[in-house]
Amino acid sequence: MSQIERTIAEAARAWPFEEARKLVARTGGKAPAKGYVLFETGYGPSGLPHIGTFGEVVRTTMVRQAFQRLSDVPTRLFCFSDDMDGLRKVPDNVPNKEMLAQHLGKPLTAVPDPFSNEYPSFGAANNARLRAFLDSFGFEYEFQSATDWYKSGRFDKMLLTMLRHYDEVQAIMLPTLGEERRATYSIFLPISPKTGRVLQVPVIKTDADAGTIVYRDEDGTLVETPVTGGNVKLQWKADWAGRWFALDVDYEMYGKDLIPSAELSARIVRILGGKPPEGFNYELFLDEEGKKISKSKGNGLSVEEWLRYAPPESLALYMFQAPRRAKRLYFDVIPRAIDDYLSFIEKMPSEEPAKAADNPAWHIHNGKPVDHHAAGVSFAMLLNLASVAHTDDKDVLWQYLRRYVPGATPENAPYLDRLLQGAVAYYQDFVKSTKKFRLPTDKERAALKDLADTLRAIPESESAEFIQNEVYEAGKRHFAKEELRQWFKTLYEVLLGSEQGPRMGAFIKLFGRDNVVRLIERALAGEDLGKAA
Missing domain, CATH: 3.40.50.620 (HUPs)
Incomplete structure (x- = not known):
């Protein structure tokens, strides 16, 4: 040392x-x-x-x-x-x-x-x-x-x-x-x-x-x-x-x-x-009801259940965080634990050594930076991808993921493959039944049509951040500044069937510009986006 x-x-x-x-x-x-x-x-x-x-x-x-x-x-x-x-x-x-x-x-x-x-x-x-x-x-x-x-x-x-x-x-x-x-x-x-x-x-x-x-x-x-x-x-x-x-x-x-x-x-x-x-x-x-977890009752999550949906590093993070605060240990904590872990591991290499030693990822990996080749990918994003793609076939979803992470394959990016596998399972078991799509209002229809036109004009090669800014600008043309949060909520509820969602620029880059345009067109035509096209 x-x-x-x-x-x-x-x-x-x-x-x-x-x-x-x-x-x-x-x-x-x-x-x-x-x-x-x-x-x-x-x-x-x-x-x-x-x-x-x-x-x-x-x-x-x-x-x-x-x-x-x-x-x-x-x-x-x-x-x-x-x-x-x-x-x-x-x-x-x-x-x-x-x-x-x-x-x-x-x-x-x-x-x-x-x-x-x-x-x-x-x-x-x-x-x-x-x-x-x-x-x-x-x-x-x-x-x-x-x-x-x-x-x-x-x-x-x-x-x-x-x-x-x-x-x-x-x-x-x-x-x-x-x-x-x-x-x-x-x-x-x-x-x-x-x-x-x-x-x-x-x-x-x-x-x-x-x-x-x-x-x-x-x-x-x-x-x-x-x-x-x-x-x-x-x-x-x-x-x-x-x-x-x-x-x-x-x-x-x-x-x-x-x-x-x-x-x-x-x-x-x-x-x-x-x-x-x-x-x-x-x-x-x-547990889910706020009661103490018991081994004999089996009222908490088992190791195997967590690992069905998430890599073990996310579980290690959940253990690291606030050990002296009572926390629910149930299925709904898993997505956040995964995304928090991905965020910490992405920050660690660029942090000053003194700050890195306080990063949870440092303690999970004993001070050694790890590259999962998952930069910019979140579990929430993959859950939404599984939702709009209407498939439980991981290989089909890889077709979209390659667009977001060029050159990545299940073989050379096994951690991404593990995330995708977990997202498919979690979506099928917990998210699919909760999806509630709605039709847009007249004001929202105009904004969505504007966004579709905007996306058609954006080259496929543009970055997620550029696309995010264009989504934001489309909203500003139809919603007052204090209503912009409602604009993004509209995108989530109409296109993804959820009250919350990922950064739209990253999601559009992942799912594909033309695919999102078709999704908007189906919503404007009054189709049920909860069903495959």
């Missing part, structure tokens, strides 16, 4: 740099005893992976990248799956619910795969889905399984430390529970050797020297078991603290709803003799 790059990073004000400075202060510029700064994200594989989970990884990655600009201390990122948790209920959005119901209470990695028997367990199947997406995005991370850490013995030292401080940790947890729960609560959850279930039962006796606990199994028998070797797991708040302590985690994010839990876990870490990680709490995502 050059001194110039370091100076630029030190001046940057984007939130990942602000977070990274906490870690610089924590380490004092030196590597911890373990040799690296450890970032961690947690994942509960009780439901299908969702965008909130991805958000933690991408945001944490952004902070990690910022830290790497500020410090030479090595870093690692663990994506840790709590896959030894017991299956508490059957998720709403998975198949074979009756089969899953027979395995309630068992660790997720001991519950059969309900999807296709492709994986050894429900936990493994959901872990694979998470990893597949993270891999497709190109994250640098190390996947970690709670089951593996417990059963391999790598948590044994931490578990024995937790046992030695059992009464102190219990004293932290019990005041946070209801009276009935306090009567049976223990930070240790034994796994029954008879049923295989994770048991929520009181611990009758602890023996720190022997490293064992005694509990009563489901059939009433007393069982003494080691806390090591995967015979027990920890209740999740103690488990979170135990993980922080065992791994010596330096940084972890969590949702706003987990702030009290994080505070409790931090207290437990200190009792164990460790140092809690630096943290960042983000606001929760909301």
Whole structure:
């Protein structure tokens, strides 16, 4: 890292740099005893992976990248799956619910795969889905399984430390529970050797020297078991603290709803003799109705659903923007996210280095400019192209796109091809049914006829900006200055069937001058533009 790059990073004000400075202060510029700064994200594989989970990884990655600009201390990122948790209920959005119901209470990695028997367990199947997406995005991370850490013995030292401080940790947890729960609560959850279930039962006796606990199994028998070797797991708040302590985690994010839990876990870490990680709490995502998104309910967008319509970079941008503000995470946010991303990526190469470091695209691409060969193309424009072309055939739409981006093909401009594919799908699924075309008024007819005559006289080779100016001038000849907004609304409603639309100069350049003239002629003739000519 050059001194110039370091100076630029030190001046940057984007939130990942602000977070990274906490870690610089924590380490004092030196590597911890373990040799690296450890970032961690947690994942509960009780439901299908969702965008909130991805958000933690991408945001944490952004902070990690910022830290790497500020410090030479090595870093690692663990994506840790709590896959030894017991299956508490059957998720709403998975198949074979009756089969899953027979395995309630068992660790997720001991519950059969309900999807296709492709994986050894429900936990493994959901872990694979998470990893597949993270891999497709190109994250640098190390996947970690709670089951593996417990059963391999790598948590044994931490578990024995937790046992030695059992009464102190219990004293932290019990005041946070209801009276009935306090009567049976223990930070240790034994796994029954008879049923295989994770048991929520009181611990009758602890023996720190022997490293064992005694509990009563489901059939009433007393069982003494080691806390090591995967015979027990920890209740999740103690488990979170135990993980922080065992791994010596330096940084972890969590949702706003987990702030009290994080505070409790931090207290437990200190009792164990460790140092809690630096943290960042983000606001929760909301569904279409403004309710909190739940993995088990599946009431938000899935990763696959977002990617049906948009490239992953647009999702990364949505995660970057205002992480401490509650935002709806539904289909209608996708077009804006795509176009905002395209705007940021187009600006980045021409920005001064200091300003570029605050550009969201810098954090999405780790400071490296990317040319998608999509200059001037917007998702909104492609949606309108799909509307007026009356086709769901991407190859047909490419005939228009080549006019706007000379020389571009699906092969040499794959990002444009991806945008076009997403626009076709989004138009068919969400926009087509909402189109409402109307006929022009007499005043609007005169302006539209004028525009058609104007366009006929413009050479095909003219730029989008020139055409935009001519559209504006045509409107000025028929609408007062304060009515010009209505002129463009007229174009959108009459020609595109929408109250809003793209810059008309760019759209005309894309769809073609003569095609737009024919569109105007059809509108003037009273035809229904919602149907193909």
